[in-house]
Amino acid sequence: ELKVEQNPLFLSMQEGKNYTIYCNYSTTSDRLYWYRQDPGKSLESLFVLLSNGAVKQEGRLMASLDTKARLSTLHITAAVHDLSATYFCAVEENQGGKLIFGQGTELSVKP
Amino acid sequence: NAGVTQTPKFQVLKTGQSMTLQCAQDMNHEYMSWYRQDPGMGLRLIHYSVGAGITDQGEVPNGYNVSRSTTEDFPLRLLSAAPSQTSVYFCATRGLATQYFGPGTRLTVL
Numbered sequence: 001e002l003k004v005e006q007n008p009l010f011l012s013m014q015e016g017k018n019y020t021i022y023c024n025y026s027t028t029s030d031r032l033y034w035y036r037q038d039p040g041k042s043l044e045s046l047f048v049l050l051s052n053g054a055v056k057q058e059g060r061l062m063a064s065l066d067t068k069a070r071l072s073t074l075h076i077t078a079a080v081h082d083l084s085a086t087y088f089c090a091v092e093e094n095q096g097g098k099l100i101f102g103q104g105t106e107l108s109v110k111p
Numbered sequence: 112n113a114g115v116t117q118t119p120k121f122q123v124l125k126t127g128q129s130m131t132l133q134c135a136q137d138m139n140h141e142y143m144s145w146y147r148q149d150p151g152m153g154l155r156l157i158h159y160s161v162g163a164g165i166t167d168q169g170e171v172p173n174g175y176n177v178s179r180s181t182t183e184d185f186p187l188r189l190l191s192a193a194p195s196q197t198s199v200y201f202c203a204t205r206g207l208a209t210q211y212f213g214p215g216t217r218l219t220v221l
Contacts, residue, residue, distance in 0.1 A: 033210065042201065043154075045209040088153060090210075097142040097161065097205045098169065101153035 002027050004091050006102035013079045013109050021105045023072040023089035031092035032072050033099065034063050036085045043088065046074075079109045113137055115213035117202050123219045124192040132187040132216050134202030142205035143185040147171065147198040148215075154201065160185055192220045 003026040013019055023032070031050055035043040047056045049065035049072060056063050060083065062075045072089055086106045090099040118133045136143065144159035146169075156169030160179040174196060176188040189196060197220045202213040 035212075042214050043212040045211070048209050090154075092210075097144065097210070098156055098159060099144075099146075099154070099203075099210060100170075101146075101155070103151065103153045 002029070002091060002093055002100045004089060004100050004102040006089055006105050009103055009105060011105055011107045013076070013107065015080055015109055015111050016078050018078065019076050021074040021076075021087055021089075021107075023074070023102055025070050025072075025091045025100075028067070028070075029091045029093065032065055033090045033092070034072070034074055035088045035090065037088065037104070038085050046087075076107075081109050081111065083107060084109045115202055115204055115211050117200075117213040117216050119216060120214065121217050123221065124189075125221050126193060128192050130189050130192065132189075132200055132202075132218070134185045134187065134213060135183050136185075136202075136204045136211075137183065138204060138206060138211070139182060140204040140206050140211075141182065143179070144169070144203045144205075145175070145177065145185070145187045146201045146203065147196075148201060149198050157187065157200075189218075194220045196220050 005024045007022050034046040037043050047063040052067040054065045060077045065072045086104045088104045090101045115136045141162045145157040146154040148154045155171045157175050158177040160166045163179050166177050200216045203210050
């Protein structure tokens, strides 16, 4: 059974600081997603990582994937208040489309 | 191009009532799915479909039915609503680039 764990679950950061969110999963998978969710809103796709060593960057966010370690990271560089949201990683089962989500990381960036 | 649409946005039901949550997509994606989101538990898969006429159960299917008669629509039926089904429901489709989520339906069962 595929399980996905994120840590930390809550993260309070100061503006300008760097931090990393970790996503561990229990079995092999071909696709890993990162989503952002603002309060009361839907999920916005940030990154899709397809292969070992994949790295993608968008603005202050960078995601990477290590399939051997079954670990993905979402790195935040020089955080700003606009990044405050909940971030989810989700792993796709066996190319079938079924997503197993982590619990989410609630990020709060304070001035 | 509306993407994934869901109706209604909000719904309040009494225990034992039935209702259908609607989901439609205009991207011609074969794969569609329903998730529920509860505080502190992330999203959990209820049912999914890999194409018209084909559906299967996800992680938490009890109390829900689905059907897929067309590529565009994937309704979720609550047969006899229970307070434990109070949640936010998201429909999603899988494209080549990513999985797209609808805006969600916030359901309260009293």
